[in-house]
Amino acid sequence: MRISTNTIYELGVTSMQQQASAMAKAQQQISTGRRILTPEDDPVAAARVLEVSQAKSLNQQYDVNANSATSALGLEEAILGGVTNLLQDVHTTAVTARGPLLDHTSLSGLAAGLRGRYEELLGLANSTDGNGQYMFSGFKGSIQPFSQTSPGDVKYIGDQGQRLIQISPTRQMAVSDSGSDIFMQIKNGNGSFVTAATPGNTGTGLVSAGSALTAYDGNNYQISFTSGTTYDINQVDAGGAIIATPVSGATYTSGSAIAVGGGEFAITGAPAGGDTFTVKPSTNENLFTTLNNLITALEKNPINKTELQNSLTNALSSLDNGLAQVLTVRVSVGTRMQEVEAVKFTGQDIGLQYDQTLSTLQDLDYTKAITDLTRYQVGLEAAQKSFQKTQGMSLFNYI
Numbered sequence: 496m497r498i499s500t501n502t503i504y505e506l507g508v509t510s511m512q513q514q515a516s517a518m519a520k521a522q523q524q525i526s527t528g529r530r531i532l533t534p535e536d537d538p539v540a541a542a543r544v545l546e547v548s549q550a551k552s553l554n555q556q557y558d559v560n561a562n563s564a565t566s567a568l569g570l571e572e573a574i575l576g577g578v579t580n581l582l583q584d585v586h587t588t589a590v591t592a593r594g595p596l597l598d599h600t601s602l603s604g605l606a607a608g609l610r611g612r613y614e615e616l617l618g619l620a621n622s623t624d625g626n627g628q629y630m631f632s633g634f635k636g637s638i639q640p641f642s643q644t645s646p647g648d649v650k651y652i653g654d655q656g657q658r659l660i661q662i663s664p665t666r667q668m669a670v671s672d673s674g675s676d677i678f679m680q681i682k683n684g685n686g687s688f689v690t691a692a693t694p695g696n697t698g699t700g701l702v703s704a705g706s707a708l709t710a711y712d713g714n715n716y717q718i719s720f721t722s723g724t725t726y727d728i729n730q731v732d733a734g735g736a737i738i739a740t741p742v743s744g745a746t747y748t749s750g751s752a753i754a755v756g757g758g759e760f761a762i763t764g765a766p767a768g769g770d771t772f773t774v775k776p777s778t779n780e781n782l783f784t785t786l787n788n789l790i791t792a793l794e795k796n797p798i799n800k801t802e803l804q805n806s807l808t809n810a811l812s813s814l815d816n817g818l819a820q821v822l823t824v825r826v827s828v829g830t831r832m833q834e835v836e837a838v839k840f841t842g843q844d845i846g847l848q849y850d851q852t853l854s855t856l857q858d859l860d861y862t863k864a865i866t867d868l869t870r871y872q873v874g875l876e877a878a879q880k881s882f883q884k885t886q887g888m889s890l891f892n893y894i
Contacts, residue, residue, distance in 0.1 A: 530859045542857045547856070551849040553664075556840055561662040561839045567670035568832045571630060574622045575825045581612055581619070584817045585786060592793055599796050602803075606793035613786050617641060617649070620678050631674030634658065639676045647787030651675045663838050668831055677824050681817045683780040683809070685747050686756045687711040687720070691773050692805040697725070698767030699801045704812040705760025705774075710758040717776040720747065720766045728755055742770060764801070785813040 522530060534541040555875075588605055591597075599607075600681035620641045623629050628636030632653030640653035683689045687707035692700065698720070715733065720726045721744070728742035741755075749763045755774055762772060792806035 507771070509804040523632055528857075529857050531857045535629075544586075544853060544856050547849055547852050551846065551853070554846050554849065555764050557661065557663055558839060558842050558846070560660050561835050561842065564660045564662055564668045564670050564835045565832060565839075566656075566829050567624060567660070568668075570624055571671065572825060572828050574619055574630060575821055575828065578616065578619050578677075578821050579818065579825065581616055581893065582782075582814055582821065583610055583844075584787070585609060586814045586818070588787060588809065589807055589814065593807055595800070599798055602793045602798065603796075606790045609786065609790045609793070613646070613783070613790065616782060616786065617643060620674055621623060629653070630671060631677060633671070633673045633675075641678070641783075643694060643783070647784045649781060649783040651679050651781075662835055663842065666834075666838060668835055670829070670831075672824055678783070679781040680779050681782060681785070681813065681820055682777040682811045683785070683816070684775075684777045685758075685812055686777055686816055688756065688774050688779050689809065689812075690760050691775075691809060692802065693771040693773060694802065696766070696801070698770045699764040700766030700770055700772070701764045701801065701804050702772050702808065703761045703763075705758050707758045708754065709757040711758050711776060713776045714756050715776070716755050717771040718753065718755075718762070718770045718774070720768055722768045723747070723765060728753075773801075780813055782817045785817060789814075 500567070531537050531541050531544065546662045570617055588609060592602060592605055605873065617702070620631060621629060621639050622631070628639065629640055632638050632640035634656035635653050636658070638652055640651055641649050642652055643649045651674055653674055655673045657673065658671040659667040660670050662668045685704045685706055688711050690702045690705055692702050700720075715731050717735070717737075718726050719729060719730045724747050725744055726747050727740055727744065728740060729737045730739045731737055749765070750761050752759050758774065760774070766772075788806070789810040792803055792810070795803070
């Protein structure tokens, strides 16, 4: 078979180009540390690398979201911690106000201090996050949730929503709580019913907050003292009109339990004939109203010690309920923070698995690559020398 001189040249150049191309690719692989430089190097592995890389990017975004959730929940926890400390301080002040030797000046001083705490509470309820969004307004982050028309008269303008952040493929985490649940929906009294002394009582009867023995029946009752030693228990309507008299002519003993409607409480001291006490189902009372009622009771002049003590009993019960509600939300926030942390750890483990998978698919075996580079280099040198020798071949050398 005859081979033309042109063919010899073309074959020689092609051989050198192939060896040079292979050596350049090996050099690029070594410099990048990647086995797959283009999909044609390994189509199946390249497709798998793309799939795993996308999953890894998504997992990294979930980690960013989890960090945002941790930050938001941590800020809420800090604000609720401030509310907790405030309510505990107010509770301590209310207990202090029960001191029998305090005069109007002293009580007014306590009330002045509580005015400042009232404004502080309103400020905490209208707290914003680092993005200028109100924390306790539900989905209405741009709207201030609490609006005051007068002391104690505070309206909630937000909604009941909880803002969510996707922290994993299957989990959305609530990073806020409705201000209505925290500050507004607080049961007064003992949570089942609320006792109170009727303003204008002339005796020294003090009524306790009481407790529910069974489920409270939801009716309104009035304890009416017919004398200093006897009383009737009347069931009344919302306007105070008597519907029925379950107990008539009961003998009064200071501190003895009085059972009514599934609840039990006690009256101590010396009620006068004509004095009345009420028992009503607990209703929602916001913390601002509770605090304002306490302030108003402390500012009242002249002082009626019996009336003040009964007001303080109601205030302390409502503050306890409010504190319990705030602590319940704080526990929920803490639980969510723990869950976010657990999801983050899981995401980090998944990220490591993705890294290992990508390394297996695309990382370079340096020993093999360097061996291949050396082989391609030797091949290129051989091709060059062979081409050089072939180039010098001519029939004229033998004439």
